Amino acid sequence: MQKKQSVTIRVKPNLLPDAGQVFIVGNHEQLGNWRPDAIPMVPSPEGDGYWIREFQFRKNTEIEYKFTRGSWDSEAADESGTPVGNFRFLVDSDVTISQEVDTWRDIARQNAEKTVHTRVTGTVNYHRDLSDGILAQRDLIVWLPESYATNSDKHYPVLYMHDGQNVFDPITAYTGYDWQADETATRLIREGRIRDIIIVGIYNTNDRLEEYSASPLGEAYRRFVVETVKPLIDSNYRTLPGRVDTATIGSTMGGLVSFLLAWHHPDIFGMASCLSPSFIFRKNQAIRQIKKSALPAQPLKIFMDCGGIGGERLLHRGCKRVLRTLRFKGFMAHHTIYFSYFRNHRHAEQDWAKRLENHLELLFGEQ
Structure with a gap:
């Protein structure tokens, strides 16, 4: 034959x-x-x-x-x-x-x-061509809540979002659709459902896959966020810099790096939201790393979810493997983790945008 x-x-x-x-x-x-x-x-x-x-x-x-x-x-x-x-x-x-x-x-x-938003809602600042001398240059886009300009005594928790091009602006979003984080956060704040927050969108680069993975370049990216991005934000804006007021969020590979940032830097990030995280990337590389490493020293809150259509089914399997691994390691004894499954959601910015509201409430909901 x-x-x-x-x-x-x-x-x-x-x-x-x-x-x-x-x-x-x-x-x-x-x-x-x-x-x-x-x-x-x-x-x-x-x-x-x-x-x-x-x-x-x-x-x-x-x-x-x-x-x-x-x-x-x-x-x-x-x-x-x-x-x-x-x-x-x-x-x-x-x-x-x-x-x-x-x-x-x-x-x-x-x-x-085609009906999309043509501009960002609210006040944003750009920090262009940021680099630590190791990784490729990239931009930051910083969104400020309405109260930032009117209450100079107030300090704010911060959410760091990966794939910053897709966070606020449909013009820069690679599919033409953004997460609408600006509109969603504004609405939830006005309704009293979340605290006033600052959102930082960290743009990706052509090295996205490696930077967001459990690789040496991924370690360098996490160090860049911790040692370059966060100090810049804390020095230029009225932030609450402690770990309990600092969160990170992303989808697919951005969901993976959000988990890894909290896992390896629990002294900096007390919370992480991981939408459709790519734990299966490079034959479960991140899962193997999690198995070998010690549990984080400080308590974490991890919010994880996944869809059920198309490629989301593969990512769902990876999520289940991670949950089994964390359970075996005793993670749930001192840490918090939530997992949600959206059977009818695809691997798409539109569906992640729909789930963002839930994650913002989990991360920054008014007590």
């Missing part, structure tokens, strides 16, 4: 406005025989914005394919709305193909359908 070749196709949509499913469609049974909604792709567990699908084809198979969001009206297109031509490939060896999609036919044709 002729050996089959492994073909992995990865596509990164620059815009996926409705958190919809990405499909691959093409001229082969494995590609759905040109049915635009037959072959779903899955989000990469690394949280890098790619959708992936693996195939096994016989050598010398000629394949043609496109990407859709489930219909020909929503096939991949350029900015003018012109559908992208078929991608063609002759299978001759194992290969991984990575591509990008600018936009989709229906979106380009009907831009008026």
Whole structure:
């Protein structure tokens, strides 16, 4: 029998406005025989914005394919709305193909359908090109609550958010949709449901996967947050700098680094929220590290959650492994951990934005 070749196709949509499913469609049974909604792709567990699908084809198979969001009206297109031509490939060896999609036919044709916030709500300050001399430069965006300008005697707890591009501004968010942390925090503060807080968005870089993982570069990133970012914030803003008033939050790889920051620096971060954390990254590297290390010396509050659709199912397994590991190590005796499961949530900014309200109340809810 002729050996089959492994073909992995990865596509990164620059815009996926409705958190919809990405499909691959093409001229082969494995590609759905040109049915635009037959072959779903899955989000990469690394949280890098790619959708992936693996195939096994016989050598010398000629394949043609496109990407859709489930219909020909929503096939991949350029900015003018012109559908992208078929991608063609002759299978001759194992290969991984990575591509990008600018936009989709229906979106380009009907831009008026897309309704997003065009600016950040409230007061924000930017700190540009911050670096410790080791990691790549990055920006910080600092959001201040309404009371900051009117009550000069008040000091504030601080929430540090990773993937800062996606936190406040749809213009910088890579999918075109942000977490709406500014709107959500403003509303909850006005309703008296959370304390007044400062939110710091730490932008990511091209080294995101390594910086947010349990790697040497990840250790350097955590040190950067502790030794460079936090001192800058504490010296420039009226913060409550203690661990009980300092939290960190992120999704996917950002959820992983939020856990690791609290785990390794409990004297700095007393709380962490981890949305869809990628504990499975690099074959459970972080879980192995957790198993080998001692429990944090100071009590932590960890809030963890996950969705149940697509790639979220893999991340859910990682969460369960971490919970078993922590239970075995006796973590629950002196620390607090909550886990929530959202069966109908996908691996998408929109769903994380929906869950942010719950996390803000858990972290900073009025007692």
